[in-house]
Amino acid sequence: MIDVLYFAWVRERIGLPKERVETEAATVADLVEELVAREARYAAAFADISALRVALDQELAEFDAPLAGVREVAFFPPMTGG
């Protein structure tokens, strides 16, 4: 089980800020593939991976990063702070 968080327009497209996901995905990219296969709203959110960022346990990571031991995955658009 893994906590998956969504922010900004990713959250809006998927329609929820957070969910618990039962997954055996080895990498972030594998998890994205599983989510996209679920429903159109996930496919819409993940349509262009290059427009997204991912954090594993609150640290920025790459989409090919392994999920072993990770408790929290977050997907969001490029940050616009400051």
Add this chain to the structure above:
Amino acid sequence: MIDVLYFAWVRERIGLPKERVETEAATVADLVEELVAREARYAAAFADISALRVALDQELAEFDAPLAGVREVAFFPPMTGG
């Protein structure tokens, strides 16, 4: 007649902040030469011209600048504001 002002250690070496000088000097360098010829304290203040700056009517200038029409000449060390 021209007002001549001195600041910082130039003022200290010459021993006064300001004086009126009767001069026919054509350039700043000529004026310096006249002052140096007066007394040892002027010679001490102007010993190393490269360590000094000059302003004509409150604008930075060079030592070869002409004095025609100038009412106020100021001599001082490199500035240390900020």
Add this chain to the structure above:
Amino acid sequence: MAVRVQAAPFDPGTELARFAGDRTDVGAQVSFTGLVRDDGGLRHMEIEHYPGMTEKAIAAIEAEAVRRWDLKASLVIHRYGRLAPGERIMMVATAAGHRADAFAAAEFLMDYLKSRAPFWKREVTADGAAWVAAKDADEDALSRW
């Protein structure tokens, strides 16, 4: 070295006056304040953030600034929630012996906060709401450090 992420307004002057304490080895303080700019028609801005990660990300950026420059103190405050035009969004302050360190660290903190701290801005106008897109220039700014 302090980080505050908050919904409440803050006063940059008050923060600036106290963030370096009473130390007398500080010769230079630099502050940056980011405000909600109205380029026409903005009703308000909304800032979303990632609680937990935000504080950690900013602390990591600040630690990197302290590693690179000789800082005596630093401060980052960033707000989230709804902000009206003219309101202060965030501030950065740095204190150092000399101005070069204070300026460089403040600019570094700003460049990294823009693109590496998990905040997202949404602008609400009469026409609706839109997420602010990240600028290539902000990403490019990181390459100078």
Add this chain to the structure above:
Amino acid sequence: MAVRVQAAPFDPGTELARFAGDRTDVGAQVSFTGLVRDDGGLRHMEIEHYPGMTEKAIAAIEAEAVRRWDLKASLVIHRYGRLAPGERIMMVATAAGHRADAFAAAEFLMDYLKSRAPFWKREVTADGAAWVAAKDADEDALSRW
């Protein structure tokens, strides 16, 4: 665009809060504050200036900054007279639409004030008084603009 040369203390926070007025086209404010730094043994600092030329020189530097960057407001305050360790010597503030203009203009103003505004610092310690020598690094800093 304001210049103040004064013996009296000033409060950077108060100045920062009002120098850009209530305009909502400002997205970025940068401030620099210079303080009397005590590297050990300093009793006080004395700052001499050239009344009349000082104001003109700073106004010219500020006008050049306005010519080079898109500034909405700027402010320079510089004190003269006797200052104790920890006291504020001077400040610069800039306001712009975007941070790059505000930062660059503030650094430009500082670099020029250091070497082109007629102020001279004298440090008084237990051993006596000495005029602060101009640094080559400060003169060199001008070449980047």
